[in-house]
Amino acid sequence: MPLPSVIFASSFVPPEWIEAHGLRPSRVAPRAAGAVEREGLCPFAGAFAAAADGPDVAAAVFTTTCDQMRRAAEIGGDGGRAERFVMHVPSTWQTPAAHRLYREELGRLGRFLVRLGGHGPAPGELAACMERREAMRDEVLARRPRLTSRAHGDLAMRFHETGVLPPASDTVPASGGSPLMLLGGPMRREDLGLFDTIDRSGGCVAVDGTESGEREWPRRFDRRRMGGDPAGELADAYFGHIPAVFRRPDSGLFDWLAAALRATPVRGIVVVTHPWCDAWRAEVPRIRDASPVPVLALDLAGAGASAGEGSTRVEAFLEALR
Numbered sequence: 510m511p512l513p514s515v516i517f518a519s520s521f522v523p524p525e526w527i528e529a530h531g532l533r534p535s536r537v538a539p540r541a542a543g544a545v546e547r548e549g550l551c552p553f554a555g556a557f558a559a560a561a562d563g564p565d566v567a568a569a570v571f572t573t574t575c576d577q578m579r580r581a582a583e584i585g586g587d588g589g590r591a592e593r594f595v596m597h598v599p600s601t602w603q604t605p606a607a608h609r610l611y612r613e614e615l616g617r618l619g620r621f622l623v624r625l626g627g628h629g630p631a632p633g634e635l636a637a638c639m640e641r642r643e644a645m646r647d648e649v650l651a652r653r654p655r656l657t658s659r660a661h662g663d664l665a666m667r668f669h670e671t672g673v674l675p676p677a678s679d680t681v682p683a684s685g686g687s688p689l690m691l692l693g694g695p696m697r698r699e700d701l702g703l704f705d706t707i708d709r710s711g712g713c714v715a716v717d718g719t720e721s722g723e724r725e726w727p728r729r730f731d732r733r734r735m736g737g738d739p740a741g742e743l744a745d746a747y748f749g750h751i752p753a754v755f756r757r758p759d760s761g762l763f764d765w766l767a768a769a770l771r772a773t774p775v776r777g778i779v780v781v782t783h784p785w786c787d788a789w790r791a792e793v794p795r796i797r798d799a800s801p802v803p804v805l806a807l808d809l810a811g812a813g814a815s816a817g818e819g820s821t822r823v824e825a826f827l828e829a830l831r
């Protein structure tokens with residue numbers, strides 16, 4: 510019998526933790542089509558709320574990483590089968606108290622997973638899950654040069670949703686266009702059309718700094734610390750290091766940006782924001798100031814809205830970079 514699926518959208522929910530408790534983690538890229546769309550509501554948060562009412566979902570984990578996600582936890586759920594869990598993730602990260610709180614929240618999530626039908630991790634189980642996931646994240650990055658941006662976006666999404674990777678022979682030729690960095694909010698399934706537009710317009714995504722991309726992966730695990738206290742190492746690798754937009758101070762985001770641009774030179778940055786996302790919109794002027802290369806700020810269209818205008822702007826941006 511397949512394991513019950515626990516879905517989440519935030520990078521602060523470690524899939525290793527859910528897996529080690531005997532349940533199936535799925536970090537979903539929700540669908541825009543059919544999702545709740547209303548004035549003032551981030552379409553990504555609305556789409557995740559709709560996904561939480563999906564047929565194969567045992568539980569949905571929401572995080573307090575922004576007001577919109579907090580609010581989304583209260584949308585729907587009436588009569589749905591899935592349980593909902595709201596995980597508190599402090600926005601401050603520089604104090605021991607904030608780290609302790611996150612670790613306690615992992616413990617609370619663990620007890621919730623056990624109530625849901627899971628079990629506490631057996632000795633070595635969490636460390637094994639951490640090693641396996643880290644190797645797969647490495648593999649996802651290693652395959653990027655051999656794929657089009659769209660194919661790589663699909664691959665990363667599939668990995669996050671299912672925790673498995675297709676054989677490497679499934680690869681398709683790389684696009685080899687002008688390298689770009691994507692930066693900004695999370696991608697719904699339909700937003701992957703942006704990768705197609707970039708491929709078609711002579712570009713390629715060399716760094717995915719969106720909330721769905723590698724910017725929001727944990728740091729590499731320290732094998733020595735993992736041996737002694739795997740849960741502590743897991744908490745530090747996620748909470749102590751992911752440079753998310755909601756963190757205060759948000760210096761980690763700009764440190765990451767500078768380091769990523771040094772490691773992978775790109776010709777331009779495309780910053781994607783969802784309507785009603787104050788967090789990312791507020792950062793756009795600062796990203797422009799910090800960037801040594803041209804920056805295009807792009808709205809991700811709501812469900813049913815035309816993506817045509819966005820495509821034209823991406824084409825014009827790439828044309829200007831040549």
Ligand code: SF4
Pocket residue numbers: 551552553554574575576577578694695720754783785786787788789
């Ligand atoms: S895109 Fe912005 S508003 Fe939406 S969930 Fe992410 S941070 Fe929150």
